Amino acid sequence: MKFKHAKLTDVGNYRKSNQDYLDFAINKDGDAFGIVCDGMGGHAHGEIASKMAVEKFMELFNNHSFKGENQKTVNRWLRNCIGEIVNEMVEYSNDNFTTKDMGTTLTAILFTELGGFVVNIGDSRTYKLVDDKLFQITLDQNLWNSTPEAERRDIQMSGLYERANDVTFWKVLTSALGPQKTLKIDTYFIEIPEGTYILTTDGIHDYIDEDLVAAVLANKKMKLKEKGLEIIEDAKDNVSTDNLSILIIEAE
Numbered sequence: 001m002k003f004k005h006a007k008l009t010d011v012g013n014y015r016k017s018n019q020d021y022l023d024f025a026i027n028k029d030g031d032a033f034g035i036v037c038d039g040m041g042g043h044a045h046g047e048i049a050s051k052m053a054v055e056k057f058m059e060l061f062n063n064h065s066f067k068g069e070n071q072k073t074v075n076r077w078l079r080n081c082i083g084e085i086v087n088e089m090v091e092y093s094n095d096n097f098t099t100k101d102m103g104t105t106l107t108a109i110l111f112t113e114l115g116g117f118v119v120n121i122g123d124s125r126t127y128k129l130v131d132d133k134l135f136q137i138t139l140d141q142n143l144w145n146s147t148p149e150a151e152r153r154d155i156q157m158s159g160l161y162e163r164a165n166d167v168t169f170w171k172v173l174t175s176a177l178g179p180q181k182t183l184k185i186d187t188y189f190i191e192i193p194e195g196t197y198i199l200t201t202d203g204i205h206d207y208i209d210e211d212l213v214a215a216v217l218a219n220k221k222m223k224l225k226e227k228g229l230e231i232i233e234d235a236k237d238n239v240s241t242d243n244l245s246i247l248i249i250e251a252e
Contacts (some may be wrong), residue, residue, distance in 0.1 A: 001112060001193070002252050003032045007223035009245040010232050012203055016039070017103075020201050020245035021056055033195040034247050035063040037110035038124050038201040041242070049089065049104035049178055050109065056085045064113040073188050076114060078119045082106075082185055085177065103178030107138055107199050116190030116201055121177050125205050126188075129196040134214045137188050141175040153252060182204040197249045198231075203242030207235040217248070224248050 003026060011018045019039030035188050038055045039046025060081045066074060069208045093099045105122025118126050123140040175184035196217050212234060232244050 001030065001032070003111070004224055004250040005034065006228045007246070008228040008232060009237070009243065011234055012240055012243050014241050015243055017047065018243045019046040019050055020243045021047070021054045021104075021147045022199070022247050024244050024247060024249065025055050025058055025062060027062055027064075029065055029067060031061075031066055031113075032111040032201055032249070032251070033058070033108065034197075034246055034249050036124050036199040036247050037105065037107075037177075038105040038122070038203075038243070039177075040103040040105070040173075041227065045099045045102040046093075046104060049102040050098055052089060052092065053085050053104050053106055053177055056088055057081055057106075057180065060084065061110070061228070067113075067211075069112070069114070071114060072115075072188060073151040074110070074117055075189075078110065078117060078187060081176065082119070083182070086179070086183065089177075089179040089252075100180055101178070103176040103181045104137060105173070105201070106177050109199065110247065111193050111198060116193035116251075118190065120186045120188070121175055121183065122173055124169065124199065124201050127198050127200070127205075128190070128244075129198075129214060129217045132214055132218045133182070134210045135215075136196075137190070138186065140171075140185055141173060141186065143172045143174060194251050197245040197251070199249075201243060201245045203240045203244040204231065204235045204241075204246055207238040207240040209234065209238075214239055224250065 005024045024034040037050035039050035105124040107120045107126045108119040120138040126137045128135050140235040155206040228246050
């Protein structure tokens, strides 16, 4: 497979620092890996957690060969990588006590000859452009999505959802990556990996018009970096309150 990519990050309208971190690489076998992490702004040293997660995952990817592996072994490798990142975070926080509460979200996509593998923790997202429409592959790990469907219907009918959502109650994370965080790892498999993907932090996807983003991604006259800039500006115009990061990948 051949890959094109663009990675962009912006501090945003209101934040003093950028706690997002992202990267993309192709290894010696031609496999590709992209990752986006959003350091948790309400927790001390989120920028350390996001950078540590990305750099460790990249190191593990660049030193691994997926030749001869199957879906099960690749998924196991992804989960083992998360385990190694947690171990590194624990060791770091033992030496730097103020980082004990650090945390980050993580969304990543791996392309091998088997297909595409997505791993997700928290509420950063991976999307694919399907028939010129944006399809969300990952599911946010938050309080709303962890509530049973019947209970969600009752909450929506009562009006509690709208009132609670004014303070983003339902978006509280139920999983994150950190030395002392509750961790749940979600994985997804993409049988036909060719296509256009975006990985985003919530500073983007909570503030975008998905139809506009799909139209931008489908525009063959624009360069990938131009597409990323336009999507970021759309989110900022819609009063995004967070850092904004996007990784665009075209696989063919």
